[in-house]
Amino acid sequence: MQKIDYPPEVRALVSQLKRLPGIGARSAERMAVWVLQDRGGFAEDCARILGEAAERISACATCGFYLSQGNACAVCDASGREVNTICVVEQPTDVLPLERSGAFSGLYHVLGGRLAPLDNIGPEDLRIAELDARITSGASGETAVREVILALSADVEGEATANYLAELLSPRGISVTRLAQGLPAGGGLEHADALTLARALGGRRAL
Ligand SMILES: [Zn+2]
Known part of the structure; x- marks a missing residue:
């Protein structure tokens, strides 16, 4: 009998969240469940904000801030x-x-x-x-x-x-x-x- 697991999208979400500092497997799973249940636009907003931050933020060449x-x-x-x-x-x-x-x-x-x-x-x-x-x-x-x-x-x-x-x-x-x-x-x-x-x-x- 094949073991039941989450769909690949959920597994991918959990494994990405697990990469965050201080987040273990259990916490990552809880966060993924919350994101999937949210109807307030968190996933869309978060994807946009993460993309903008990664694209627009760099280190100052002088001070490093x-x-x-x-x-x-x-x-x-x-x-x-x-x-x-x-x-x-x-x-x-x-x-x-x-x-x-x-x-x-x-x-x-x-x-x-x-x-x-x-x-x-x-x-x-x-x-x-x-x-x-x-x-x-x-x-x-x-x-x-x-x-x-x-x-x-x-x-x-x-x-x-x-x-x-x-x-x-x-x-x-x-x-x-x-x-x-x-x-x-x-x-x-x-x-x-x-x-x-x-x-x-x-x-x-x-x-
Ligand atoms: Zn600076």
């Missing part, structure tokens, strides 16, 4: 910011928690991850050359940047990334600082509340 096609970068274009301080973060999602803390008014640079030799993620896989280029400007290599704040995760890989960047930037006369402890060990910036982030920024230390 999300950039909407045809628009200026919200991070780089903000006037009145301190141009001599760059805060380095791992992911675009780390920028907004720092902004909400109200403790930082400089520029941002998104690395796109952190050094992880075990996963074969080296310096060339991150936006380190772009950071270098931002700091080195003009033929003589003069720079407006005086301080680079490393707002990286408080774990082994974050530590390794911070040390690498400190070795790269410190010899060039740039003050390299790192967020003070106060962030949860092993936790990303997106989980920290505004007060914790503000204190961590206030207590940053030189490397």
Whole structure:
């Protein structure tokens, strides 16, 4: 006797939903059932919005934050910011928690991850050359940047990334600082509340 399974369209929907971070087989199935039962136009709206986001959103060539096609970068274009301080973060999602803390008014640079030799993620896989280029400007290599704040995760890989960047930037006369402890060990910036982030920024230390 042949075993009963969902039609191929439902199976395809479940297997796509399962690819989302934090979504297991059971959750994917529940979400698929909800989508199929919905009569409010979710599937059509979601398909359109997903397509538009994937097509129109890219990374800003300078800072690495999300950039909407045809628009200026919200991070780089903000006037009145301190141009001599760059805060380095791992992911675009780390920028907004720092902004909400109200403790930082400089520029941002998104690395796109952190050094992880075990996963074969080296310096060339991150936006380190772009950071270098931002700091080195003009033929003589003069720079407006005086301080680079490393707002990286408080774990082994974050530590390794911070040390690498400190070795790269410190010899060039740039003050390299790192967020003070106060962030949860092993936790990303997106989980920290505004007060914790503000204190961590206030207590940053030189490397
Ligand atoms: Zn930008």
